[in-house]
Amino acid sequence: MSIDTEPTADQTPPQAQPDPSPELDALYAGFERERLVPLWTEIGDLMPTQPRSGAAAHAWRWQDLLPLAQESGRLVPVGRGGERRAIALANPGLGGAPFATPTLWAAIQYLCPAEVAPEHRHTQSAFRFVVEGEGVWTVVDGDPVAMRRGDLLLTPGWRFHGHHNIATEPMAWLDGLDIPFVHATDASFFEFGPEQVTSTEVPARSRAEQLWGHPGLLPLTEVDRFAAASPLAAYRWEHTDAALADQLALEDAGHAGVVEPGHAAVRFTNPTSGADVLPTMRLEMHRLRAGAQTAERREVGSAVWQVFSGTATVTVSGTTWTLTDGDLFVVPSWAPVTVGAEQETTLFRFADTPIYERLHLHRATTTATATATREETR
Amino acid sequence: MSIDTEPTADQTPPQAQPDPSPELDALYAGFERERLVPLWTEIGDLMPTQPRSGAAAHAWRWQDLLPLAQESGRLVPVGRGGERRAIALANPGLGGAPFATPTLWAAIQYLCPAEVAPEHRHTQSAFRFVVEGEGVWTVVDGDPVAMRRGDLLLTPGWRFHGHHNIATEPMAWLDGLDIPFVHATDASFFEFGPEQVTSTEVPARSRAEQLWGHPGLLPLTEVDRFAAASPLAAYRWEHTDAALADQLALEDAGHAGVVEPGHAAVRFTNPTSGADVLPTMRLEMHRLRAGAQTAERREVGSAVWQVFSGTATVTVSGTTWTLTDGDLFVVPSWAPVTVGAEQETTLFRFADTPIYERLHLHRATTTATATATREETR
Amino acid sequence: MSIDTEPTADQTPPQAQPDPSPELDALYAGFERERLVPLWTEIGDLMPTQPRSGAAAHAWRWQDLLPLAQESGRLVPVGRGGERRAIALANPGLGGAPFATPTLWAAIQYLCPAEVAPEHRHTQSAFRFVVEGEGVWTVVDGDPVAMRRGDLLLTPGWRFHGHHNIATEPMAWLDGLDIPFVHATDASFFEFGPEQVTSTEVPARSRAEQLWGHPGLLPLTEVDRFAAASPLAAYRWEHTDAALADQLALEDAGHAGVVEPGHAAVRFTNPTSGADVLPTMRLEMHRLRAGAQTAERREVGSAVWQVFSGTATVTVSGTTWTLTDGDLFVVPSWAPVTVGAEQETTLFRFADTPIYERLHLHRATTTATATATREETR
Amino acid sequence: MSIDTEPTADQTPPQAQPDPSPELDALYAGFERERLVPLWTEIGDLMPTQPRSGAAAHAWRWQDLLPLAQESGRLVPVGRGGERRAIALANPGLGGAPFATPTLWAAIQYLCPAEVAPEHRHTQSAFRFVVEGEGVWTVVDGDPVAMRRGDLLLTPGWRFHGHHNIATEPMAWLDGLDIPFVHATDASFFEFGPEQVTSTEVPARSRAEQLWGHPGLLPLTEVDRFAAASPLAAYRWEHTDAALADQLALEDAGHAGVVEPGHAAVRFTNPTSGADVLPTMRLEMHRLRAGAQTAERREVGSAVWQVFSGTATVTVSGTTWTLTDGDLFVVPSWAPVTVGAEQETTLFRFADTPIYERLHLHRATTTATATATREETR
Incomplete structure (x- = not known):
């Protein structure tokens, strides 16, 4: 479904209501007694002319988050019961x-040297994105997956997974899940696994990468071919970085590829289907050249962004922040967003778009154009 | 995703929490200041081992609803602003x-002779199911669709629609929509149309039925072939009744067809795809022979049932009601449900199943078997 | 794939060939010895600028076919070995x-009173279309399906099927299969079944119709839900006739629905998917008003048409015939075709279009417009 | 469609035929006059109990092919008209x-230094596989794609393409197309382009690789997202080799991944869909450890194999060859095939499987088991 023009906000006629009377009071008391609510008193809030999210546009700064995570590392044990030392963004x-939004969970997870986050599985889909550090392995159904700066790691729904830190330093990373959506729709199943990870091997590449990580090549064997989620457990920074650099190189050479001037972007996809890596979440990496500014966009559904490197000037629904490495911000449904880069800036983004696309509720619109002050590279 | 056994409820270990201390208090204050919430205090409620819906199993009786609808017909005008004289089930x-449930809206709509419910459109998907009466035409994008007892009428998302009553009697019917889901996911667009319906013709069959209502036959023309929703605006009682009767006749003759002994059921589908008629809702009609009893089933996602005719003994999560024509009940996510029939009983059911199926969050299980005391018809 | 303009036929440059020489002769001898053939001597025939089918446009008249079928009824036994008394159209x-074409088989099958065509199954897809008569039942995997004038009956690949005639008159009908395609691609499996049909019941409706023949309604049970072919064994004339009449009525009322002025058409589809009833064949029924004339169309792939009732003036690749009840004609790939009706005329058509659509080789173009002399009905 | 047991060959009853008589002669003469052919005289050949391909199992040796290609390079000009210096395998x-088979074309193409094979496009799908050499660039819709040993290059249907050799040595490679299939189904369109290639740039990587060649990463931009064929123009040997090596390493480590013991294999796929790279052809690379032997397999549809490196003992329908670098062999539909490796052997394979899978005509069976004499690597 796509629309060219949005309904103007002021078209709503006055909400016609019945005249007050004792009979009306009695009717409304009857409704209450019988567990009924009339539409005519509720329609404006229930069915607005365009999305009016309760969620606010908001930003969190890494420099504020990390000390709290570190202090949690000192005070809060990790293990069975609490399961994870994860600190979630709570939308104001x-x-x-x-x-973080009505559908998305975003948290900083923090694991100290030698610690183990025990294994469990749940119907919620999850990923990890690493903004700094290394030394933790995530074990997914027995396959150990290294976590390093810039990497994206998947733990699709109902796969057992745990984490353990073999380094001498603590490690912090971003966890993204569809917890609020699964909660709102009553679809959570959760099961505990072993308290220790089922493999303590620490290979540089996971078995998933060996099988599924070659461009355009799929194994003939039927092993692990899932419809629901990508079997590729890790998307490595070296590939993501190269893909973004290639798009900008194509633009330099005058060829198509970038989203808009000065703006490269890739979607993380399931190599067996080309679809989103997880059934409820879309994951992307964006890179803006120094001086580039995106068009203003509005989209049904919400998103969380994290600056990976660089400095971005971000405006959401009229509020502007200047954000840098590790900083996060949320974009509520249908809120207009623009991102500008003072220097070359790379941003990770995740959104709930697949929910709307698969249910035919998606809409998006671009309300202003991008600009790019191209670097004088030649 | 399917499971054979569900996690036992008592496997949850004690929720390990850090020891109270002034430092911990300071940490928690820091979380609050920075708009953060830790997982370890919330996980049990957020990620239960199986769905624990806030929604209750509940039933509403037609004999209680109809008088309130009639009184609303006397006291509450219908028209622009309130839009509809619709009275919604409010889950306790x-x-x-x-x-009605966290995702589904169910309401009684009531329209007096000569009244017009003005045209509007919205991204919410809607249908009407007629438990009694006739005389109203729903006009969908200019196509007038008669409403009669037993009929199912569709108004898919973003189609203009209004209703008008040309009979000498008021008419009441069931409205079903995905309002709560669209509200929770911030995807509502709404637009007002004309105050009068755009066609006052009252044909026995809609144009949609003329084009799409022939079994297995589709027009070559590309007119109205929608991916998102069925183009067939009306599913007539005569066809539904015949389909249910045919399944029971097949069972009598010893052939496959029924869901389980004594239990016939059809799904309303999009003839261009075989999929559900609406992207977020599954619509079905069930018929039980006298003496038949369904297996006990649990399913992720919620449902609303309405008895169309007969008398059913319904048990949801251990609560039992005896229900008859027009009575409604809701089944929360993962709540066990059984339906038994004292006489031949026909029930309409709608559920949010497509949401879970399309997002790979669906699970269902049958936990006991059906029984049928077959009528001695031969 | 669609194209706006087709390559002009005369653009081909002269076929450059190497100069004759003894060395070239030796080279060509080497090719022959080593089982090689060069492209440069063959390309014009192998890869023409547009399809140049070996098949000819051709028509067969029912009045010529039927006596030969009757005489076969007298002289040729039906039964195991020959399997069927079927007489195939052989494209000149x-x-x-x-x-009939490089991919399609079309034959008149003829069965005398009390005769049985024994059961067998094969990977070839098949259908029967009845231009006159009744009294034969086709038994498909044990389900007896009555054959009556105007009906379309399916026997999808690898289903056991036989025919038996319970009437006092012989019966003739059209058999359509993908035998030439399956032959060219070496995909034939064939298995003999019983010499007698597995059910001698003669119900008015098959079990398949009881389960799948209700518009927009599908059984909940998983019985018989095939991806490959429609589970609905019979498409009855009363429905097809009504669907065509409804399209013309919509046109009379000024609404969309017909393919072009005066030309109604329906496609026989799989109710579980909306796709073609058989994986390799598209089946359609067309009705032209008196005086209507279709646009000239060209399409990749071939078709066989049979006049069901009325009189049509048909032009294929410049050859024109006047055809009436039971007459057949073939349209080779990319041959231009127009059909005009002197009186209201109904035609059955089958084509190999799904092969091209599923393999992304389909193209179609309309090269002139339709005209309709509408009846003065008002 | 899958089958457990195949029909035994000797079940066919005697082909019952009508007794000869003057009347039968007259009937048959009538058939001939009216362009008719009865089924009962043809059924055994038309509809065999299992595929009986006219194509033979056959092998061609690179040492025989290459000299003939070289001689062609001396005697036959390349250019407009003949279009390509391609020498096709002609199945005996x-x-x-x-x-090469009823559906597949396989040819050696040969291009001398500074030669240009002019641009054209056609509906036939094509690929190149490079068994030795380098120095040619294929230009696909303006994008120059380097050809090097072990690379697979695509030219999907209806894309302009030409080749030019910038090296000082001639280059030979394997061309694979669906020419016979498109010919049999009358679906060929062909259009001439410029006599020179539209780009003489010789980059190491094509623009297609820059956009689509990163594992699991797709550009957000809608550029070049084709449903029908892969947008990734080149599959480089370094990736294919690594994917095969990784599967064998997984096997060494005791993990799943290989097709069968000692047998690694990858399929070349469309990264936007996970489907085959071309709509009519499946492309694969196989690697057998020294001493490994595949199971015996039969499959509907035909295949062409080329040994890339190593030495294979191949048996097709009872004929055995020992083949080495560059040698080719064909496997007709349903012919049993086994491949054994004396040393580590890598083979390229292409087949027409997508045709059968998409049309629901595919069957495959494994009639004996694989063996592997694993190398003593530890």
Whole structure:
């Protein structure tokens, strides 16, 4: 479904309501007694002319988050029960719930040397994105997956997974899940696994990468071919970085490829289908040249962004922040967003778009154009 | 995703929490200041071992609803602003919101002779199911669709629609929509149309039925072939009734066809794809022979049932009701449900199953077997 | 793949060939010895600028076919070995092979009273279309399916099927299969079944119709839900006739629906998917008003048409015939075709289009417009 | 469709035929006059109990092919008209036609230094596989694609393409196309382009590789996202080799991944869909350890294999060859095939499987088991 023009906000006629009367009071009391609510008193809030999310546009700074994570590392044990030392972004508009948006969970997870986050599995889909550090292995259904700066790691729904840190330093990373969506739709199943990870091997590449990590090549064997989620457990920074650099090189050479001037972007996809890596979440990496500014976009559904490197000037629904490495911000449904780069800036983004696309509720619109002050490279 | 056994409820280990201390208090204050919430205090509620819906199993009786609808017909005008004289089922577990379940809206709509419910459109998908009466035409994008007892009428997302009553009697029917889901996911667009319906013709069959209502036959022309929703605006009782009767006749003759002994059921589908008629809702009609009893089933996602005719003994999560024509009940996610029939009983059911199937979050299990006391018809 | 303009036929440059020489002769002898053939001597025939089918446009008249079928009924026994008393159209351009086109088989099958065509199954897909008569039941995997004038009956690949005639008159009908395609691609499997049909019941409706023949309604049970072919064994004339009449009624009322002025058409589809009823063949019924004339069309792939009732003036690749009830004609790949009706005329058509669509080799173009002299009905 | 047991060959009953008589002669004369052929005289050949391909199992040796290609390079000009200096394998069972199998074309193409094979496009799908040499660039819709040993290059249907050799040595490679299939189904369109290639740039990587060649990463931009064929123009040997080596390493480590003991294999796929790279052809690379032997397999549809490196003992339908670098062999439909390796051997394979899979005509069976004499690597 796509639309060219959005309904203007002021078209709503006055909400016609019945005249107050004792009979009406009695009717409304009857509704209450019988567990009924009339549409005519609720329609404006229930069915707005365009999305009016309770979630707020908001940003969190890495320099504020990391010390709290470190202090948690000192005070809070990790292990069975609490399961993870994860600290969630709580959107100011969502009443204190640990939800970055109405559908998405975003948290900093923190693991000290020699610690083990025990194995469990759940129907919630999850990924990890590493903004700094290394030394942790995530074990997914027995396959150990190294975590390093810039890497994206997947733990699709209902796969056992645990983490353990073999380094001498603590490690922090971003966890993204669809917890709020699964919670709102009552679809959570959760099962505990072993307290220790099922493999303590620490290979540079996972078995998943050996099987599924070659461009355009799939194994003939039927092993691990899932419809629901990507079997490729890790998307390595070296590949993501090269893909973004290649798009900008194509632009330099006058060829198509970038999203808009000065703006390269890739989507992480399931190599067996070309679809999103997880059924409920879209994951992307964006790179803006110094001086580039994206068009203003609005999209049904919400997103969380994290600056990976560089400095970005971000405006969401009229609020502007200057953000740098590790900083995060959320974009509520249908909120206009622009991102500008003072220097070359790379950003990770995840969104709930597959939910809307698969249910035919997606809409997007571009309301202004991008600009790019191209670097004088020649 | 399918599972054979569900996790036992008592496997949860004690929720390990850090020891209280002034430092921990300071940490928690820091979380609050920075809009953060730790996972370790929340995980049990956020990620239960199996769905624990806030929604309650609940039933509403037609004999209680109809008088309130009639009184609304006397006191509450229908028209622009309130838009519809619709009275929604408000699940007792959902805090007074007009939501039958966390995803589904179910309401009685009531229209007096000569009244017009003005045209509008919205991204929410809608249908009408007629438990009694006739005389109203729903106009969908200019196509007038008669409403009669037993009929199912569709108004897919973003189609203009209004209703008008040409009969001498008021008419009441069931409206089903995905309002709570669209609200939770911030995907509502709404637009007002004309105050009068755009066609006052009252044909026995809609144009949609003329084009799409012939079994297995589709027009060559590309008119109206939608991926998202069925183009067939009306599913007539005569066809539904015949399909259910045919399944029971097959069973009598010793052939496959019924869901389980004594239990016939059809799904309303999009003839251009065989998929559900609406992207977020599954619609079905069930018929039980006298004496038949369904197996006990649990399914991720919620459902609303309405008895169309007969008398059913329904048990949801251990609560049992005896229900008859027009009565409604809701089944929360993963709640066990059985339906038994004292006489031949026909029930309409709608559920949010496509949401879970399309997002790979669906699970279902049958935990006991059906029984059928077959009528001695021979 | 679609194209706006086709390559002009005269663009081909002269076929450059190497100069004759003893060395070239030796080279060509080497090719022959080593089982090699050079492209440069063959390319014009192998890869023409547009399809140049060996098949000819050709028509067969029912009045010529039927007496030969009757005489076969007298002289040729039906039964195991020969399997069927079927007489195939042999396209004059295909060297005497029993192929209507390079991919399609079309035959008149003839069964005398009390005769049985024994059961067998094969990977070839098949259908029967009845231009006149009744009294034969086709038994498909044990389900007896009545054959009556105007009906379309399916026997998808690898289903056991036989025919038996319970009437006092012989019966003739059209058999359509993908025998030439399956032959060219070496995909034939064939297995003999019982010499008698496995059910001698003669119900008015098959079990398949009871389960799958209700518009937009599918059984919940998983019985018989095939991806490859429609589970609906019979498409009855009463439905096809009504669907065509409805399209013309919509046109009379000024609404969309017909293919072009005065030309109604339906496709027989699989109700579980909306796709073609058979994986390799598209089946359609067309109705032209008196005085209507179709646009000239060209399409990749071939088709066989049979006039069901009325009188049509048909032009294929410049040859024109006037055809009436039961007459057949073939349209080779990319041959231009127009059909005009002197009186209201109904035609059955089958084509190999799904092969091209599924393999991304399909193209079609309309090279002139339709005209309709609408009946003065008002 | 899958089968456990195949019909036994001797089940065919005697072909019952009508008794000769003057009347039968007259009937048959009538058939001939009216362009008709009865089924009962043809059924055994038309519809065999299992595929009986006219194509023969056959092998061609690189040492025989290459000198003839070299001699062609001396005697036959390349350019407009003949278009390509390509020498096709002509299956001995197919009457001298330049067809490796009834559906597949396989040819050695040979290009001398500074030569240009002019641009054209056609609906036939094509690929190049390089068994030795380098120095030619294929230009596909303006994108120059380097050809090097072990690389697979695509030219999907209806894309302009030409080749030019910038090296000081001639270059030979394998061309694979679906020419016979497109010919049999009358679907060929062909259009001439410029006589010179549209780009003489010689980059190491094509633009297609820059956009689509990163594992699991797709550009956000909609540029070049084709449903029908892979947008990735080149699959480089370094990736293919690594993917095969990784599977064998997984086997060494005791993990799943290989097809069968000692047998690694990858399929070349469309990164936007995970489907075969071309709509009518499946492309694969296989590697056998020294001493490994595949199971015996039969499959509907035909294949062409080329040994890339090593030495293989191949048996097709009972004929055995020992083949080495560059040697080719064909496997007709349903012919049993086994491959054994004396040393580590890598083989390229292409087949027409997508045709059968998409049309639901595919069957495969494994009739004996693989053996592997694993190398004593530890």
